[in-house]
Amino acid sequence: MASILVIGAGITGVTTAYALLERGHTVIIVDRLRYPAMETSFANGGQLSASNAEVWNSWGTVAKGLRWMLRANAPLLFNPRPSWHKYSWMAEFCGHILNHRRHTIETTQLAIAAREHLFRTAEREGIEFDLERRGILHLYHNRAAFDQAAAGNALLREGGLERYAVTSEEIAAIEPTLHGPFSGGYFTPSDSTGDIHKFTRGLAAACERRGARIVIDAQVEDVEPGNGHVTTKIVAASIDSEAIVTDAVVVCAGVASRTIAARLGDRINIYPVKGYSVTVCLDDSQSQASAPTVSLLDEDAKIVTSRLGRNRFRIAGTAEFNGMNKDIRADRIAPLTRWCERLFPNVSTSSVIPWTGLRPMTPTMLPHVCRGRRNGVFYNTGHGHLGWTLSAATAELVAEQVEHHFRVRAS
The missing domain is CATH 3.50.50.60 (FAD/NAD(P)-binding domain)
Incomplete structure (x- = not known):
């Protein structure tokens, strides 16, 4: 000992x-x-998501980041202010693009093993944490993006994950509260959500x-x-x-x-990659009935959601490269709330709690x-x-x- x-x-x-x-x-x-x-570990997106294990190291991610630099509400925001740590981290990140396949498969396998440990521990110790084992539904508004995602899905499946494509009609059946047209999606029935805190x-x-x-x-x-x-x-x-x-x-x-x-x-x-979330308080019966119970990942908006018990709906997203800054910016929070109002119009957003945290990110992911x-x-x-x-x-x-x-x- x-x-x-x-x-x-x-x-x-x-x-x-x-x-x-x-x-x-x-x-x-x-x-x-x-x-x-x-x-x-206070108010993240809540997803226990092997389906989100594809590493970010790709030239596609770099290209999107460059396009988004001038958009204040972009899912990924990069502060160009000079910083040796930031730019050297990015260089090392690009250097691992060649390892995209291997690192994605490795992360998928680790995520699958992790959830079994977590569930056993929670049961052994009697920990209640708003666990929902309803799967994660990955949404695509754009057909081209959906088609491109097939390569990433193949890597996740190679890592041992059961994840399959679904049509817009199947999306509606999996989560009936969703509003809006979708080109397609992927569903991972074995994924889950819960309150990390x-x-x-x-x-x-x-x-x-x-x-x-x-x-x-x-x-x-x-x-x-x-x-x-x-x-x-x-x-x-x-x-x-x-x-x-x-x-x-x-x-x-x-x-x-x-x-x-x-x-x-x-x-x-490690670089501190800032993320935001809002917790929508479901204070009335209509909001409770209109908020999703299946966890979602919107590819276009880079937003994830979790239903935490009857009275809370967590919406999280964005990646901000801005050093150790922990300010809660209104222009970064607003897109999360607007997304909720667009896809779930019958959910009241009169009571929304914002939060931000710093993800400890390595260049290899x-x-x-x-x-x-x-x-x-x-x-x-x-x-x-x-x-x-x-x-x-x-x-x-x-x-x-x-x-x-x-x-x-x-x-």
Whole structure:
């Protein structure tokens, strides 16, 4: 049995802590905020979506990004202001276009494995998180885009995903509340949705029941491996400072992981890709009956949706390359609300809650699940827009790496 410090109490950190506890380790979780799951794990699109596993690395994505640069309401917005990190990240992103097929298949397989871990964990710990196992319906307004998507669908199917094309008539049968003409779509019956915040908070409580210590309101000032141990210096609201000595540390700190890694001599190239969501409050019976229950992904608008219980409809989208900026911009939120009003005209948008978060995105579009250069340092970070989808599987992977490390050390 070893003692492990996990930095970060979002979905990745908490699933990692749980996987380590399952293997008999002693776990401490540290997070800079007052509660778990208060940043990127707070109000994302809600999709557990193997069907969204196709990586973005393609010349088509680059071309769209260039066309959208002058549109304030474009699904992808790139701030051209000079930044070495941003432009070097983009260059590395383009360099991985050649790996599009391999990375898509790998991500699909990881996503399929992850949901089985997540469902088992939720059942074992009795976590309620507004789970809906009704599939995800991918919509196309444009026939050319639908036809082009066949290549991506073939890669997802090669990765083991059941996903098939549907006609406009079949779209209407799958989700009758939808308004508007569609050229076609793809349906993934095995995908699902749920409230990431509820799940993460519930799993954090389960970790505490299993003996984990959660230190909140705590800034990590330094991480220093040495002499078979790792010393993590923190400053918390409840204490002036504390040096926590453990056998290992796992960095699951989202966009902050890059800074922590640099202190440890590791290069973890993560860029904060900003996303937005709105939660439409379904306060009347007509809105509740008129909002979809099947999860949607609109290809043209790059918008995803989830029905979270009877009273909430989550709509999320956009990718904004604008550094660590977390301002909620009205011109980025408005298209989400207008989209709802256009496709679901009988849903009231009189009560809408906006949110934004920073996705920790790597140039490969694959998460970093690896050992650091220094003894006892591990990483599970950089999940981008698929943190909710992949975290249960990457938690198992990094926990196995930690196990192997201590088996080797003991031999």
